[in-house]
Amino acid sequence: MVTVGIDLGGTNIYAVVLDGEERLGRAKLRTPSTGDRTGVIDVMDAAVRDALGDAGRDIDEVTGVGVGSPGVVMAGTVGGASNVPGFLERFSLADLLKQKVGREVRVTNDVTAAAVAEHRLGAGRGTDDLLAVHVGTGVGGGIILGGRPFEGGAGGAGEFGHIVVRQGGAVCPCGRRGCVEAYAGRRAMTLAAERAKAAGTSTILFDVMEDKGKARATSGVFAAAYERGDTLVADLLDDAIEALGAGIASAVNLLDVDVVVLGGGFADRFGGWFRSRVDAAMRPHLFLQPPRIRVVAAELGDEGGAIGAALLAAEI
Ligand SMILES: [Zn+2]
Structure with missing residues (x-):
C-alpha cells in the first residue's frame, strides 16, 4: 500500500x-x-x-x-x-x-x-525540535516539537513570516506592518524596489527582468541584479537578512529548537552565502548562551x- x-x-x-x-x-x-x-x-x-x-x-x-x-x-x-x-x-x-x-x-x-519531510528524511534528521523557514514569494514557517508537527490550537501555528521585527515598519502583504515577510518576501521586496525606482532610485532589477523575459522579478532576477552590483538590490537583501536574523532569533528564544532548516526558492537561489549571513544576523539576538542552534540548508527542495x-x- x-x-x-x-x-x-x-x-x-x-x-x-x-x-x-x-x-x-x-x-x-x-x-x-x-x-x-x-x-x-x-x-x-x-x-x-x-x-x-x-x-x-x-x-x-x-x-x-x-x-x-x-x-x-x-x-x-x-x-x-x-x-x-x-x-x-x-x-x-x-x-x-x-x-x-x-x-x-x-x-x-x-x-x-x-x-x-526535512525532520524525517532531510536536513533535520536526528533532531526532534526544529523550525523550518521558507523564503520565497512570501515567508513561511513550520514547527516540529518533540518529533511531531506543532500546528497550534486552530492550526495557525508556524506563521514565522508575520513575526514583527520592526514596530510600525514596512507594510506586509498581510496588511500589517513590520513583519519579517514585509522585508524578506520576494513579493514585498519587488514592491519596495518598484516604489524606490518610482521615487528616483536607480536600479537594473526591472531591466534584468525584461532581458530574461520574465513577467515578474524572480529569485533568479534578483540574484542576477545583485551579481551585477545593483545597490538597491543589495540594500533590500541587507534588510531581508536582518529581518530573517531577528525573526529566527525570536523564534529560537521562544522554542529552543536545535535546528533551523532554511529553504524556499529565494534562499535556495542565493545558497550558502545567504544562509551564513542570516546565521550571523541571528546571533546577536540569541538569549540562551552559549547558543547551540544550527542554521542548515533544506535538502529536499521543491x-x-x-x-x-x-x-x-x-x-x-
Ligand atoms: Zn505580515
Whole structure:
C-alpha cells in the first residue's frame, strides 16, 4: 500500500507517491492562475493520477492522500491563500478532494509539511525540535516539537513570516506592518524596489527582468541584479537578512529548537552565502548562551512539501 502527497503552490502542484519512506513516483503540473477552486482541485486530482502512473500503482492501493496547502489550515479547511484561485475564502479542501479522488485526505500547512519531510528524511534528521523557514514569494514557517508537527490550537501555528521585527515598519502583504515577510518576501521586496525606482532610485532589477523575459522579478532576477552590483538590490537583501536574523532569533528564544532548516526558492537561489549571513544576523539576538542552534540548508527542495504531506497521509 502507498500514500500520495500533494504540495499546492501558487505556481506548481507537485505530487509524490511514497511506499513508507521510499519515493516511487512523482508529477508536477501548473497551478491554474484563473478560474475557481474546482479547477484547482481537478488539477490536484490529475497530479495524483500522474504520480500514480509514474509509480506504476493504482488508486486502489492508496491508503490516504496528504496535502500541503498555503493559507491557514484548520481541520481540513483552508482559507486566506491569496495566490491560488478560490482559496481566499475558507472551505473544506479535505471534503472536496476526497469526493474527487475517492480516498481519505489530510490537509496540513505547506511549510509544516515540508518541516515534517526535512525532520524525517532531510536536513533535520536526528533532531526532534526544529523550525523550518521558507523564503520565497512570501515567508513561511513550520514547527516540529518533540518529533511531531506543532500546528497550534486552530492550526495557525508556524506563521514565522508575520513575526514583527520592526514596530510600525514596512507594510506586509498581510496588511500589517513590520513583519519579517514585509522585508524578506520576494513579493514585498519587488514592491519596495518598484516604489524606490518610482521615487528616483536607480536600479537594473526591472531591466534584468525584461532581458530574461520574465513577467515578474524572480529569485533568479534578483540574484542576477545583485551579481551585477545593483545597490538597491543589495540594500533590500541587507534588510531581508536582518529581518530573517531577528525573526529566527525570536523564534529560537521562544522554542529552543536545535535546528533551523532554511529553504524556499529565494534562499535556495542565493545558497550558502545567504544562509551564513542570516546565521550571523541571528546571533546577536540569541538569549540562551552559549547558543547551540544550527542554521542548515533544506535538502529536499521543491518536493519537500509533497513528501511531508505523503508521510502525514500514512497516519490517516
Ligand atoms: Zn505580515
